Amino acid sequence: MSTNTYSLTWDLDVFFKGGSESPEFAQYIEEISRLVEKFENQISQFIAPKHSEEISDLNEIIESIQEIGKKLQQASGFVSCLQAQDMADQKANLLRSTLTQISASFSTTVTKFHDQLTKIEENVWEDILEREEFSEISFVLNERRQKASELLSVDQEALITALSVDGYHGWGQMYDTVVGKMEIEHDDKVLSVGQASNLFSSKDRKVRKEIFEKWEETWGNESDYFAKILNHLAGFRLSVYGQRGWSNVLKEPLSINRMSNETLESMWGAIIDNKAPFVEYLQRKAKILGVEKLSWYDLDAPVADIDSTVSYSEGAEFILNQFDQFGDELTNFTKMAFEDSWIEAEDRAGKRPGGFCTGFPESAQSRIFMTYSGTPSNVSTLAHELGHAFHSYAMKDVHTLNKYYAMNVAETASTFAEMIVADAAVKNAKTEEERLALLEDKIQRSVAFYMNIHARFLFETRFYEERKNGVLSKNRINELMEEAQKEAYCGSLEEYHPHFWASKLHFYITSVPFYNFPYTFGYLFSLGIYAKALEEGKSYEKKYIALLKDTASMSVEQLAQKHLGVDLTKREFWEKAVKLSLKDVEEFLSITE
Template identity: 45%
Template sequence: MDKLNQNWNLEVIYNSTNELHVYLHQLEEDLQVLARGINSFSTISIVDANKMKILLLDLGMNKGKLSQATSYITCLLAQNPLDEKATLLQGKVTKLSSQFEHTLTKAKNIIAQISPELWEVLIESPIVNDFKFILIEWRNAGNTSLTHNEQAMLSSLMTDGYHAWGQMYQTLMGNLKIELQIEGKKHTYSVGQALNLRAHPDEHIRKFAHESLEKEWAEHQQNFAKILNHLVGFRIQMNQLQGIEDALDEPLRKNRMKKKTLDAMWSAVSKHKQPFVSYLNHKAKMNHDGKMQAFNFWAPIASVGNKIHFDDAINLIVEHFSKFGPKLKAFAVNAFEDGWVEAENRPGKSSVAFCASFPMSAESRVFMTFDGTMKSVLTLVHELGHAFHNFAMTDISGLNREYPLSIAETASTFAEMIVLEAAMENATSIQEKISLLDEKFKRSVMNFMNIHSRFLFELKFYEERKKGLVAVHRINELMHEAIKEGYEDSVEEVSVYTWLWTPHFYITKAPFYNFPYTFGYLFSLCLFAKYKEMGTAFENAYIQLLRDSGKMSTEELVLKHLNEDITSEEFWEKGLKLCVQDVELFLQLTALN
């Protein structure tokens, strides 16, 4: 492909913030019409399936319109966290989102209150068959101790309370500047740029960046501890109001997953950590360390050439995607040529890579900071995987586009595997293969150890927060204990401030946004094994799986498309064994080298 711009094109979404103002005004009127439509269902004596379908389609349409506006503002604030106009618009969209959630809650309550006789007639009607899963999900979740007025009040409070704390985190983190003195010159980095230095080939720079970040976290830890305490405190109170004691109840429901599935996954992971401990120990010895140092974890293991130019990275991605299937290749080419990607390495950007969906435009936008490392190439690929999932669901009705977070990480991780596997096959030297295997294992360690530690920390923090505010020193202790258990004490100098700079702890719409990554990673390994069996014929089956991801539970989805039982440890061990085989190859190659 020809030389491409590293900045995205947002103007095709909205020409200006003034155009967004007009859009939001119309959306506000649309939401009022929707609310009146919901009120017509307030007393149900006869269920009209046709009318119900229209209502569900309207809900999905307005959900898409809100997502469109939210994504646009998210993009504006990512490229410039100090954008005051975008910040004001964010408040407007948050208020409209609250109104929509209020209307949606009312719709769910109406579904829950339909008499058993009328419900049987409705749910078996072919007219609403496309919404059958979500209707049943709403009805099953409708048994809440909160009255409609209490739910409305709670939704309203979330705007200026709960969600505001999450937005405060984004603002504070986006405003942080890291000052580093490198090679006699003073440099100012955003958090994202400073974190990227963890993959710098010079160990002194990696260590210096690590220590500078630790100093920055220590200076601001009180403010971030306050935010985390209030976010989790709100969630706990919200759960208690609804009679929910288990902190995992909401994330499991949102992931459409059984507790048995989560337990089976973590049990399998815990039983198979030793090979990755061996990998970390071996890599530490290669660096002449007794134990892996955290600031060396992302370091390139071998010199395999110069930095990867952005254009070369794009060509590499397109080439490898083409080997998977023509639809994925065409999608990637379109995304790059139409300006879907913001990758410029510059200060003042947000530190968090993400993919934003624009359902009304049938487009996505990918945000990241490209620094020429294989790690940044894979970050770009990861976010493009999310965008491909959005693409696969282009013509799916709004309410059925909302897939669980566990499945959300499947397409992104699968895309990484395509590129890594193809790159391994094309490797021209042992050193290159070693380097690529190392990149693979970094992801394995992140999913099996780092994310496990996040999960363990969040569980422990919730328990302590129930007793009252948790002091900063205790938060750090909890993080340290979780890291020690998650990594099986195989890494030193891991930041006890991980709770502070990990944005997933502060995402208000997704508590426990950790285990979905591990789920998606292992699930992707199983899908990748299927792809190896079927070749390019797998692409259509893969797209169908993504299309179905908003219409059934994770257990049903895997059973339908893979004929596998994910509540058993045996399923997860299939994916883990593929990773273990790669560890064995790595140890062989490094011994030869």
């Protein structure tokens, strides 16, 4: 197979030359500041129209929101990349603080605008939405008006936003700072937490156990800080909810994800009722590894002794070949991402752990961040992040206000891309041993979505409920974490990871609350889509792109009804999707009989 050589590092100069010291970027931030000031002036003079004819101001305001929104996302994407590629980049951290400040001002002004929308009479509002220039974005405008009606007064919301810069978001940034300084020593080497986490999939149980013990100890040593940060984040959020009269901690995450509680409960219900085969898989894996019961550090352990590391360029070619079976748009897009250096994959110290994809809407590009060490799981992660990037690309011609899709559907395109690659890897395995390893890699993902994410959901929900009554000690947080893990994994492990709450960035992300269940939603939703793609072959890509285009302009229930003809509030869809992933477990159990 002829393999192109692709760059392991990304190109950020195409946006702004000079990294965090870029004079061009400094000017860009000043420009955003000026636009936000101008926008504040615009809103201060805006009065809710009394008739549907009085809409020229409304048009101009929506154009300003689009322009500033794009620029803020572009700037934020750039800073995220700078911070991730070098955790010691102090200037990037300062830039993040500046952007947080500007975003807060913009957000406050947008809140004032939304408040004016609530003052428009219902019949006038309906007339406005029917007008040609607004019909395309009627769902989003309606949603914004509705949400505004559930908030406090404009002044109170402005105060909350202003205080959140040095309060709420400040604590989130504090977490990043502490993690950025953390190191783990192993084998006379000093590893970043990202490099250390890669060793959990080592073949050698001694290495895994050693890393896990140091991992627990390292996070434990800093857990005073993390407990303080987590308590303050939750405390801030709960205070705001309390002021708004919201008693259910899931109200905001469900609203952000445009989904109902019925859908969430149906999804978890279908999973809980179908966990038994996964427990059987974990027991079988323990037997293969020669232990009584698996421990947390065995979950990612390889079951087959194969040295299947693939170079970055080989991994890229494999992804391209598999995407090609699905559709030309996805393939051509991915080829461009590799050729134009959209991906930072180099395995080096000083990088942030984990992986992400961020968009640069003004340049109609994305950037992908990860640390590639050649494992099958790395290839899957790469495919996953490319799925995210394709989602943004598929929406390139959509109205800017219809591009803000939620986390749960954001995880759909990524998981779908990952599935194409993981499935193909199993089918193309050269030996039985390799087939087993790759099949198990797929099952590990199901276990992550049904058990690990479930544990996060249980933990976070319970933590918030207890936090309503006061601050929790680090020991109590450890207990809650371990209880959630035991329940989610059906008691199938020997040893759990009590400091998981400290090591998992998702609990500290301030832009979105409860970044857990959307992953599982995306996984199961994409399984449903994947089943369709297998049925219809390459011709399905057009329908798939049509679905992606709609992801930010309707509720997930409407999206599923329109594009898949299913009702997400009922268990049937979720049961079917879970059953698709059970096939892998059945195959694994029969191979390892």
